[in-house]
Amino acid sequence: MRFKSIFPLRRSLWVVLLLTFGLLPTVAVRAQESPAKRKLVNHPAAQYPALARSMALSGVVRIDVIVAPDGTVKAANIKGGHPVLAQAAANTVRRWKWEPAPHESDEAIEIRFSPPE
Numbered sequence: 001m002r003f004k005s006i007f008p009l010r011r012s013l014w015v016v017l018l019l020t021f022g023l024l025p026t027v028a029v030r031a032q033e034s035p036a037k038r039k040l041v042n043h044p045a046a047q048y049p050a051l052a053r054s055m056a057l058s059g060v061v062r063i064d065v066i067v068a069p070d071g072t073v074k075a076a077n078i079k080g081g082h083p084v085l086a087q088a089a090a091n092t093v094r095r096w097k098w099e100p101a102p103h104e105s106d107e108a109i110e111i112r113f114s115p116p117e
Contacts, residue, residue: 038067038098038105046092046111052084058114061089065107071098085113 061081066074073094078086089111098107 037107038071038101040096041071041099042095042097044092044095046089046113048113048116049084049088052082052088052113053115055084056115057082057085059085059112061086061111061113063089063093063109063111065093065096065109067098067101067105067107069101069104071100074104089113 059082062079063086064077064079066076068074073096076090076093078090080086081089089109092111093109098105
């Protein structure tokens with residue numbers, strides 16, 4: 001025996017009605033397009049720290065950089081790497097310059113350090 005609903009409307013129509021009157025929660029989904037990366041205009045090389053040289057440290061430092069519309073670094077957030085190397089990388093990235101753009105942008109930077117031979 002088939003159960004007969006006391007609500008003759010289809011389930012999808014009920015969902016539409018409930019959403020229309022704000023009775024069901026909604027989830028906002030925003031699609032983010034990744035803008036083209038800005039071109040670096042000036043990027044001096046990172047200096048290998050003397051302390052790192054004496055410890056023979058090597059590795060990769062990851063930094064997230066917020067670049068202002070004029071191309072200067074607004075903020076540099078270290079995301080990973082040895083602290084001695086990370087500080088040298090952050091100091092270097094703060095001197096970098098990108099091409100101007102209408103809006104600020106986020107750039108993910110990786111700087112590799114290896115002991116000089």
